Amino acid sequence: MRLVDTGNHVAAWGARLARVEVVSAYPITPQTQVIEEISRFIDEGEMDCEYIPVESEHSAMAAMIGSAAMGVRSFSATSAHGLAYMHELLHWAAGIRLPMVMVNVNRALGPGWNIWCDHQDTLAARDTGWIQLYCASHQEVLDTVIQAFRISEDLKVILPVMVCYDAIFISHSYMQVEVPDQDKVDRFLPPFRSLWKLDLDYPLTHGSVIYPDDYEEVRFSMFKGLDNARKVIERAAEEYRDIVGDFHGGMVETYRTEDADCALVAMGSMASECKMAVEELRDKGYRCGLVRVRSYRPFPIAELRELLSPMRSVMVIDRSVSFGLEGALFSEVKAAIYGHGDATVYNLITGLGGRDVRYDLIAEKTADALEGKLAPESSWPSLRLNEHHLVSKRGLEGYWKKEGVL
Amino acid sequence: MRLRDFPEEELFLQGSAACQGCPGSAALRVAFKALGRETILCVIASCTSVLQSPFPVSALNLPTLNMAFATGGATASGLSAAADRLVASGAFKEKPTILVWAGDGGTYDIGIQALSGAAERNTDFIYVCYNNEAYSNTGTQRSGATPYAAWTTNTTKGKDEWRKDIAQIMVAHGVPYVATASLAYPTDMYRKFAKAKEIKGTRYIEIQAPCPPGWKFPSSHTIKVARLAVQSGMWMLYEHEGGKTAYTAGTQRIIQGQSKLLPVEEYLQAQGRFRHLFSPEKDEMRIAEIQGRISHIFDTLQFTHKMKEHIMDIELAPPR
Numbered sequence: 001m002r003l004v005d006t007g008n009h010v011a012a013w014g015a016r017l018a019r020v021e022v023v024s025a026y027p028i029t030p031q032t033q034v035i036e037e038i039s040r041f042i043d044e045g046e047m048d049c050e051y052i053p054v055e056s057e058h059s060a061m062a063a064m065i066g067s068a069a070m071g072v073r074s075f076s077a078t079s080a081h082g083l084a085y086m087h088e089l090l091h092w093a094a095g096i097r098l099p100m101v102m103v104n105v106n107r108a109l110g111p112g113w114n115i116w117c118d119h120q121d122t123l124a125a126r127d128t129g130w131i132q133l134y135c136a137s138h139q140e141v142l143d144t145v146i147q148a149f150r151i152s153e154d155l156k157v158i159l160p161v162m163v164c165y166d167a168i169f170i171s172h173s174y175m176q177v178e179v180p181d182q183d184k185v186d187r188f189l190p191p192f193r194s195l196w197k198l199d200l201d202y203p204l205t206h207g208s209v210i211y212p213d214d215y216e217e218v219r220f221s222m223f224k225g226l227d228n229a230r231k232v233i234e235r236a237a238e239e240y241r242d243i244v245g246d247f248h249g250g251m252v253e254t255y256r257t258e259d260a261d262c263a264l265v266a267m268g269s270m271a272s273e274c275k276m277a278v279e280e281l282r283d284k285g286y287r288c289g290l291v292r293v294r295s296y297r298p299f300p301i302a303e304l305r306e307l308l309s310p311m312r313s314v315m316v317i318d319r320s321v322s323f324g325l326e327g328a329l330f331s332e333v334k335a336a337i338y339g340h341g342d343a344t345v346y347n348l349i350t351g352l353g354g355r356d357v358r359y360d361l362i363a364e365k366t367a368d369a370l371e372g373k374l375a376p377e378s379s380w381p382s383l384r385l386n387e388h389h390l391v392s393k394r395g396l397e398g399y400w401k402k403e404g405v406l
Numbered sequence: 407m408r409l410r411d412f413p414e415e416e417l418f419l420q421g422s423a424a425c426q427g428c429p430g431s432a433a434l435r436v437a438f439k440a441l442g443r444e445t446i447l448c449v450i451a452s453c454t455s456v457l458q459s460p461f462p463v464s465a466l467n468l469p470t471l472n473m474a475f476a477t478g479g480a481t482a483s484g485l486s487a488a489a490d491r492l493v494a495s496g497a498f499k500e501k502p503t504i505l506v507w508a509g510d511g512g513t514y515d516i517g518i519q520a521l522s523g524a525a526e527r528n529t530d531f532i533y534v535c536y537n538n539e540a541y542s543n544t545g546t547q548r549s550g551a552t553p554y555a556a557w558t559t560n561t562t563k564g565k566d567e568w569r570k571d572i573a574q575i576m577v578a579h580g581v582p583y584v585a586t587a588s589l590a591y592p593t594d595m596y597r598k599f600a601k602a603k604e605i606k607g608t609r610y611i612e613i614q615a616p617c618p619p620g621w622k623f624p625s626s627h628t629i630k631v632a633r634l635a636v637q638s639g640m641w642m643l644y645e646h647e648g649g650k651t652a653y654t655a656g657t658q659r660i661i662q663g664q665s666k667l668l669p670v671e672e673y674l675q676a677q678g679r680f681r682h683l684f685s686p687e688k689d690e691m692r693i694a695e696i697q698g699r700i701s702h703i704f705d706t707l708q709f710t711h712k713m714k715e716h717i718m719d720i721e722l723a724p725p726r
């Protein structure tokens with residue numbers, strides 16, 4: 001079936017096709033349409049599922065932990081402040097080793113209030129033990145939600161998965177998608193079978209106090225689970241291609257990297273813009289390609305080493321900031337390829353809070369880098385500072401002017 | 407139900423890490439006996455997180471999920487929704503009882519949002535607050551349940567505020583069953599759990615749980631202090647269903663005039679946490695304030711009770 005719909009509605013279709021049995025969620029712009037659509041599916045009898053309309057995101061995740069612990073396939077959706085609010089329980093879900101899938105619509109955090117896209121929300125949840133997959137298109141959102149359950153429930157993994165896609169650019173725009181047949185999805189995704197569940201015949205206590213003698217081993221098993229997920233993500237993507245037909249890459253997606261000596265590295269919908277930047281750069285005679293990081297956790301270390309070691313230059317585009325350092329993706333790309341090849345790595349921090357980033361800006365800055373006109377440190381190419389942005393006009397204006405910022 | 411008729415099966419096992427005289431473990435024992443094996447337990451961060459004993463052993467012989475502090479009601483909603491699915495799919499013959507076990511900190515303060523949400527949705531579960539009137543697990547800090555004038559580690563001259571009444575807040579939610587219980591009246595407590603088990607929807611049971619180290623009394627006095635609380639009117643026993651409140655056990659006897667309301671001083675003097683009300687000199691004003699509140703409540707209840715009897719007499723009197 002072909003559908004022209006929003007990224008949010010498409011995510012709801014993913015949950016429906018995965019035969020999710022419990023959904024608990026709280027509305028937050030720009031995620032709201034996901035749960036509205038699921039609620040409509042249930043009301044119209046198209047989806048056999050319990051929907052728990054909770055009173056907060058903290059409770060949404062608590063309810064999901066409860067239902068997953070009973071051995072029932074569970075789903076939720078959130079965004080930005082909602083994700084921040086449930087942060088405590090993100091640790092709980094991963095630490096207690098429960099498979100579940102949640103979509104997060106990547107939105108900027110306040111203040112000031114901003115409902116548009118950036119990746120600060122999920123990158124702040126980076127070290128919670130969740131697998132994080134980033135989507136670049138509507139079709140990928142649908143397919144990834146289904147794949148995510150397969151990954152999450154794999155007995156070598158048993159960890160929750162977050163499917164991330166960009167606010168407004170994907171969540172609220174309409175695109176054509178191919179909705180796979182239910183029987184194909186059923187063939188790809190077997191019924192939920194958990195490693196453990198609350199069992200009346202075998203009453204165990206889960207999540208109790210644990211002393212230093214055992215805690216480190218529990219953390220190590222999570223570390224291994226995420227490590228094992230690399231292969232499982234690749235295999236899920238390949239089997240999905242074999243059964244359903246779509247393929248968006250495994251740990252990474254590449255575009256024209258075969259003969260390239262310069263690579264752009266990005267995540268999410270920005271990568272689509274980067275494909276056009278690659279074309280623009282190639283028109284100008286630069287041999288550029290794109291590596292889109294699809295799985296941010298686990299991080300594609302081996303893939304990046306292999307792909308980026310022959311490169312002369314690497315341009316990392318971050319849609320978030322690690323304050324006091326640089327772009328988070330930039331740091332990690334550098335760390336991954338350290339000692340492998342001798343590419344100079346550049347960083348653009350851009351597109352925060354939904355600011356439009358055009359392919360020609362990326363192409364222009366990349367060309368600058370290749371011509372040696374850009375320092376290999378973080379730069380903010382779309383920044384437009386003026387006096388309205390001063391924290392205190394009296395205190396900072398003179399200083400900023402002296403520093404040449406204004 | 408008499409004490410000797412309680413089921414012999416122990417679902418709260420030996421080897422717990424509870425303090426001597428712990429009211430929490432005593433309450434768990436009675437509750438488990440009343441609810442039986444077909445129960446899924448969710449323990450919210452509290453003394454019970456510790457007293458169940460650390461990994462890899464456990465004193466809880468029920469499938470148990472330990473959960474974060476603010477999640478009692480919400481986790482129950484997930485457990486209950488999933489249990490409904492498992493009944494529908496045939497994995498469960500009957501729906502097990504979903505039991506959430508939380509302290510007063512996890513109920514009165516950080517957990518009230520999730521509890522209120524679950525009550526509004528009428529989630530099918532039993533919520534138990536065992537109320538030791540402080541954050542006892544953390545070493546006795548004030549909570550929303552700490553009574554007026556009580557010492558805690560962060561109310562060293564006695565708490566300035568009165569406790570809030572969560573049981574009445576739950577009554578205001580319109581849930582099918584709300585009850586209070588006391589360790590000194592185990593048959594009353596057992597009956598309330600057994601009754602709650604048969605009801606669908608959100609059931610709330612609050613147990614007053616005098617804590618020997620936190621309240622500063624000898625560990626052999628837990629039941630004695632619990633009984634004094636009821637006899638002095640500092641803790642009231644009742645159950646609320648169908649829009650009506652019925653007082654039970656010790657509280658009922660006081661209202662009906664079968665036993666006397668003890669002066670609150672007797673209860674306060676039994677515990678170190680109120681010592682500053684008696685030494686170096688007696689704080690007549692604060693004691694009178696506490697006594698005044700209790701006396702007012704019981705005067706009203708006793709008056710209403712007498713009026714009801716009187717009205718009943720008139721109605722039931724045969725025509726002449």
